[in-house]
Amino acid sequence: MASATDTAELPVVAAAATLPTDDPHPETDGHRWGMVIDADKCTGCQACVVACQSENNLALNEENRVIERRAKTWIRIERYWEGEWPNAKARFLPVLCQHCGNAPCETVCPVWATYHNPDGLNVQVYNRCIGTRFCANACPYSVRYFNFWEPEWPSPMDRQLNPDVTVRTKGIVEKCTFCIHRINRTKRQADRDGRPVADGEVEPACVQACPTTALVFGDLNDSDSKVSELSHSKRAFTLLEPLGTAPAITYLKKVDPSHVDEHEEHGH
Amino acid sequence: MSGIARRRFLTGAAALAGGATVVACAAPERESRVQSFVHSPEQTLPGQELWFATACAHSTGGNSVVVRTVDGRAKKVEGTKGFPVNLGKTNVRGQAGVQSLYNPDRLKTPLRRRGTRGEGRFEAIGWPEALDLLTEEFGSAGNPLVVTGPMSGTRLRVLAQFLANSEGRHLVYEAQDTATLREAAxxxxxxxxxxHFDIANAGAVLSFGADFLGTWLSPVHYSTAYGKFREEPKRGHLIQIESHMSLTGANADRWVYVNPGHEGALALSIAQVIAAENLTGDDRWFDPVNAVGGIDALNAYSPELTAERTGVAPDTVREIAREFAGHPPALAIAGGAALAQTNGLDNAVAALLLNRIVGGTGAAGGVRPNPAAPAAVPATAAGTPFGQWGALSTGLLDGSETVDAAFFYDVDPVYGLPASTRFADALGEMSFVVGMGTFLNETLARADLVLPATHPFEEWGDFVADPAPDMEVVGYQQPVVTSWTNARSFGDVMLALTSELFPDAPPPWTTMRDAVRDGAQALIGQDGFDRGWIELLRTGGRWLEGEGREAQSDQPDWHIGLLAEPAFAGDTTEFDLHLIPFENVAFGAGTESANPWLQATPDPLTTVTWTTWAELNPVTAERLGVKRNDVVHIDTPDGTLRARVYEAPVVPPDVVAVPIGQGREFGSRWNVDRGANVMQTLAAQAVAGSGALAWGATRARVRPAGEHDRLPTLEVIEDPRNDGEAPPVRITSG
Structure with missing residues (x-):
């Protein structure tokens, strides 16, 4: 076991600037993009899943890929069983990159392929990634996907590829970007018009598709935005909150009318 | 290319029509490949996106979508904002529309049969030859038959031209027919x-088997309504009663299992509690109850008297009744397996009757009559109930009926009808069969001539939303890209055929575009039509408050004494489980299974992808000696299918549930030889009073096949039989 003296002499292995800070959301003049997912409205219909695949050029998840646990869906609907027959229930929870303020994936990348951008997004630089998969291992939400194969779209399926989104090569890690290309396009347009980005003007593909509007996206730095308002709901919680990752995604609990009294009592 | 060289090249190309050769000679070869803006298609600029509103390719209910195109290629589908059916939203099938459009296994050119019918061997021919053959066979046919899916608008008008001249008949094949619900209404x-079922404004929704969030009627519309229904602070209360948990059931505040076929008895039991406890607070329940037999007849369905047959405890029935009536406005709906019983019409009527009992008709949050379709755009043609398909099949096989020439467009009854109807054999008795579609399927594979149909994003059309969203809605469809195949639209082929066969009475239009424009002109008038036409195409259609809403009848045309007991195919001792087939959220009854995105979309409840599975309660599985991933045979009195076991705690112990949609011999590389077709194993029973297929009225037994095959699921669960010889991850290359 190393002594206290030995520890003091250990080399510094990471730049201090990349370590988590006390404040995961330092004040900026810009945006801090975030999402609210209302579990009471999410039906588990999967529209967001295919919308994301279509928008972001995700490769086909053939049957073998699913069996081998190597299917990629930047957003997935997790289903949880509760209870036993005849009182069993199913619960749905969409899970995607949480764009953490204290992102465990960012500190472990040896080549700074993943970092926090000024808008609060957890960004992956594909042409910098060398495929160590440290980030995927560090992510407690399992939302980073390694490309084990070159993506293929049998012709003419490749005609559908979105020219705004990079097709990722074999050997790198990819994940949800909050549809950063849509964010940037909207910001450019607002700049050209000489106005701020309006609340609700940016819609990632999953948010746009959601038929029940369970997903809401916006600027958390704008206290008047819908996403800011909802994130302060009494039903609000974040995934794996004790880890201190400070996610940019807030979930709203499903309402269970049979437990109304208990909820009111505990202030949830 | 330098700026000067590029500019000189473009200038030359613009100035000299046909002068590209001259310019090309003066420029290096690499530069001569630069695309000239002069020859770009109308509106198209390289790299600039264009959005076109059109009809949703694969959603039911009449959704409008906008398709993003770049350089003449479709990239993304989104809902058309403001369109009242889907309010800018889509579902999983709508999102996957572009992948069907660019599916490499689409039918690309006309095919003539070479082998025997059903062998699937064809030779490619050109359109002129195909149209000659079509004209020759239909010209000599005495009683042509045209079979399509649910269809409205200009396509119906075009088809009517052909049918009127040829004295032919039109049958409408619905993969899941709506005849029972229509008759109940x-x-x-x-x-x-x-x-219109006004879910958005309801305080309580009581659904008997209607999976309105997944597959029932117009799921995108109802999902948008559900979003509003769940808005706080009012937050509506959802109760789902069914025999197999659907997506809607999974989202319900209260989910209740009912023995299959006894949904009507349970509905009457709820009505009895409402009346006995006067839960409406007034006597509004009296007249409708009196009209269907009176309180004495209803008392025969008190919770205690129905508990044994429905399987629902009396206290639970009372709680349902109080929750339902206690959250006005209350709305009751019915669908799915509840209606697919031999007594399905009675179940539907008893369920919908609750709306009259709580007074939830006509007002917001209740059942509202929809306006009529405009005269210029015909409403959806009524579906042909299962009973008529069975009669057609029987008639053809015993020789009492003949069909000289048949045209099947975008349907697959050979796949969807139970094998015991022998429709595939009946097809062989038809003298000449033409099949038209975007993919080969079990019906088209038995055709003499196969015609490639355009994808909905490649053709002109219009439609009337059915069911309408409480207003008159006409949607418009325009091509958003040029077809990459040699396909033609059904309307254009019908117009060509009619013109060729009946030169003395040709249709008034030569193309579908003309026909659709003509209908639009009748709809919005001559004045300022050009501007109005552009507006129709830009917004996706026209919607108005509408006229011609039907008045509610004075009283229901039904009597409690008519409620029949359900009948099931299969003896309870030999076939100990109820077989409940259900539509897949991703590709419905199998119509979209050629699409790999939809194949890979996890079933919301089981997370299974790509195959057929058998849902069993863990207790039932243990009794049968099977576990997750075990292969089983599911036997019915009319057939057998193989599937892998998925154990789920929400599956009732006396039920085996199997998704519809797999088990195809013909289609694309993504859906052929995959899973099994449960529809083929069903008994050919009809719903009394509506003639629809009673697809929930077959019993089954489950036998272990002694094999084990890992299910492709999104969820990660340790394989109960993984002994190390079959590691979950294989060594792969590539």
Whole structure:
């Protein structure tokens, strides 16, 4: 076991600037993009899943890929069983990159392929990634996907590829970007018009598709935005909150009318 | 290319029509490949996106979408904002539309049969030859038959031209027919059109088997309504009663299992509690109850008297009744397996009757009559009930009926009808069969001539939303890209055929575009039509408050004494489980299974992808000696299928549930030889009073096949039989 003296002499292995800070959301003049997912409205219909695949050029998840646990869906609907027959229930929870303020994936990348951008997004630089998969291992939400194969779209399926989104090569890690290309396009347009980005003007593909509007996206730095308002709901919680990752995604609990009294009592 | 060279090249190309050769000679070869803006298609600029509103390719209910195109290629589908059916939203099938458009296994050119019918061997021919053959066979046919899916608008008008001249007949094949619900709406409310179920404004929704969030009627519309229904602070209360948990059931505040076929008895039991406890607070329940037999007849369905047959405890029935009536406005709906019983019409009527009992008709949050379709754009043609398909099949096989020439467009009855109807054999008795579609399927594979149909994003059309969303809605469809195949639209082929066969009475239009424009002109008038036409295409259609709403009948045309007991195919001792087939959220009854995105979309409840599975309760699985991933045989009195076991705690112990949609011999590389077709194993029973297929009325037994095959699921669960010889991850290359 190393002594206290030995520890003091250990080399510094990471730049201090990349370590988590006390404040995961330092004040900026810009945006801090975030999402609210209302579990009471999410039906588990999967529209967001295919919308994301279509928008972001995700490769086909053939049957073998699913069996081998190597299917990629930047957003997935997790289903949880509760209870036993005849009182069993199913619960749905969409899970995607949480764009953490204290992102465990960012500190472990040896080549700074993943970092926090000024808008609060957890960004992956594909042409910098060398495929160590440290980030995927560090992510407690399992939302980073390694490309084990070159993506293929049998012709003419490749005609559908979105020219705004990079097709990722074999050997790198990819994940949800909050549809950063849509964010940037909207910001450019607002700049050209000489106005701020309006609340609700940016819609990632999953948010746009959601038929029940369970997903809401916006600027958390704008206290008047819908996403800011909802994130302060009494039903609000974040995934794996004790880890201190400070996610940019807030979930709203499903309402269970049979437990109304208990909820009111505990202030949830 | 330098700026000067590029500019000089473009200038030359613009100035000299046909002068590209001259310019090309003066420029290096690499530069001569630069695309000239002069020859770009109308509106198209390289790299600039264009959005076109059109009809949703694969959603039911009449959704409008906008398709993003770049350089003449479709990239993304989104809902058309403001369109009242889907309000800018889509579902999983709508999102996957572009992948069907660019599916490499689409039919690309006309095919003529070479082998025997059903062998699937064809030779490619050109359109002129195909049209000659079509004209020759239909010209000599005495009683042509045209079979399509649910169809409205200009396509119906075009088809009517052909049918009127040829004295042919039109049958409408619905993969999941709506005849029972339509007849129930007529009996309870006197409506001949599907009404509007106002979920958005309801305080409580009581659904008997209607999976309105997944597959029932117009799931995108109902999902948008559900979003509003769940808005705080009012937050509506959802109760789902069914025999197999659907997506809607999974989202319910209260989910209740009912023994299959006894949904009507349970509905009457709820009505009895409402009346006995006067839960409406007034006597509004009295007249409708009196009209269907009176309180004495209803008392025969008190919770205690129905508990044994429904399987629902009396206290639970009372709680349901109080929750339902205690959250006005209350709305009751019915669908799915509840209606697919031999007594399905009674179940539907009893369920919808609850709306009259709580007074939830006509007002917001209740059942509202829909307006009539405009005269210029015909409403959806009524579906042909299962009973008529069975009669056609029987008639053809015993020789009492003949069909000289048949045209099947975008349907697959050979796949969807139970094998015991022998429709595939009956097809062989038809003298000449033409099949038209975007993919080969079990019906088209038995055709003499196969015609490639354009994808919905490649053709002109219009449609009337059915059911309408409480207003008159006409949607417009325009091509958003040029077809990459040699396909033609059904309307254009019908117009060509009619013109060729009946030169003395040709249709008034030569193309579908003309026909659709003509209908639009009748709809919005001559004045300022050009501007109005552009607006129709830009917004996706036209919607108005509408006229011609039907008045509710004075009283229901039904009597409690008519409620029949369900009948099931299969003896309870030999076939100990109820077989409940259900539509897949991703590709419905199998119509979209060629699409790999949809194949890979996890079933919301089981997370299974790509195959057929058998849902069993863990207790049932243990009794049968099977576990997750074990292969089993599911036997019915009319057939057998193989599937892998998925154990789920929400599956009732006396039920085996199997998704519809797999088990195809013909289609694309992504859906052929995959899973099994449960529809083929069903008994050919009809719903009394509506003639629809009673697809929930077959019993089954489950036998272990002694094999084990890992299910492709999104969820990660340790394989109960993984002994190390079959590691979950294989060594792969590539």
């Amino acid at each position: 007529r009996l309870v409310f006197g409506y001949t059109r599907l009404p």
